[in-house]
Amino acid sequence: IRWWDHVTPAPKDPINSVTEAFLADPCPYKINLGVGAYRDDEGKPIVLQCVREAQAKIESSNFLESNSTAVSSKLVEESAKLVYGEDSDVIKEGRFAGVPALSGTGACHLFAELQRRLYPNSRIYLPDPTWSNHHNIWRDAHVAKKTFRYYHPDSKGLDFMALMDDVKNAPDGSFFLLHPCAHNPTGVDPSYEQWKEISSLFKVKNHFPFFDMAYQGFASGDLERDARAIRIFLEDGHLIGCAQSFAKNMGLYGHRVGCLSVLCDDKTQAVAIKSQLQQIARTMYGSPPIHGILLVSKILSDPDIKATWLKEVKVMATRVQRMRAALRDSLEKLGSSLDWQHITNQVGMFCFSGLTPDEVDRLAKEFHIYMTYDGRISMAGVTTKNVDYLANAIHEVTA
Ligand code: PMP
DSSP: OOTTTTOOOOOOOHHHHHHHHHHHOOOTTOEEOOSOOOOOTTSOOOOOHHHHHHHHHHHHTTGGGOOHHHHHHHHHHHHHHHHHOTTOHHHHTTOEEEEEEEHHHHHHHHHHHHHHHHOTTOEEEEEESOOHHHHHHHHHTTOEEEEEEOEETTTTEEOHHHHHHHHHHSOSSOEEEEOOSSOTTTOOOOOHHHHHHHHHHHHHHTOEEEEEESOTTTTTSOHHHHTHHHHHHHHTTOOOEEEEEOTTTSOOGGGOEEEEEEEOSSHHHHHHHHHHHHHHHHHHTSSOOHHHHHHHHHHHHSHHHHHHHHHHHHHHHHHHHHHHHHHHHHHHHTTOOSOOHHHHHSOSSEEEOOOOHHHHHHHHHHHOEEOOTTOEEEGGGOOTTTHHHHHHHHHHHHO
């Protein structure tokens, strides 16, 4: 019997395909603007100083012997403070269920599984567009999906009216996925006032907001400020869920450290939800790997190391903001007749450039510049050395 004859390869991930094409190109001045990973101004990945310091501290404790339950609790507690605020009642009253997760992806997956378990007939509303893997995650969890309008191609900004309409027209008590800051792929975030209106409408509609926070700190350079959307919902008395990732803001991609938290009405509910989440995790990976959790807990709980981290987040975010300004400036100096304001209006790691698939194709073939076909530019791949070359190429293909 031939067990696997009916199997064809799964479709390639659009972001991984960009990396493959980039790696296969021998050109010495090629540029990878696909993957959303931070690079310094030399185009190199960096290990943050706070991570080096945390590593040195955990080496002196015998971490292989560490009690994983205690270490996980510390991670969850510190992560929750980042999202909900140092003095938040939610934390003081223990009104949340939190578990470590395999980075942001794992946290989303755990939540999708929980949703299916507890609300098998519910669906998830995803922004259009969103990180492509959201679609895969909720599909594989067998939760029905729908999109809500988010981005306006003409303004290259938020389609707020359409968003509010879709929130209003969804059945009461729906689950919505929201990016609290640095929306991927568009770099378009609602303003403070718009978040307030969204939160009020969610209240009227009894919707459940699930926040996927993969880039806390990357929008403004300030972790507190980037949590303000969530704080508005908190203030308005919503129960919410939140997936956190330390891949980007700590540069810990390979360590897969994240956290999922779900707010509850009281402690009893929190105990129940947490045990459900732990049971889901047990069938997938038992317990999470402990090294990254130790690093993140150390960074978040040691005041000196945390201060170093906050500065380093600011440095990364500022570099990306400078590259936005430089790219726009360079395009304007070249005399481009197109409007490039959105490059600096959008925030976070990504610029949703408005480049068409044909233009993206030409950038790869003629200029060795690689990005996804939706025209998303990872600003972290832009440096003072390549920004003029990039602007020139964009100008050539759009002129
Ligand atoms: N959510 C969003 C919106 C993302 O952009 C990403 C990373 N591309 C993730 C979640 C997952 O990131 P990770 O699993 O690497 O933490």
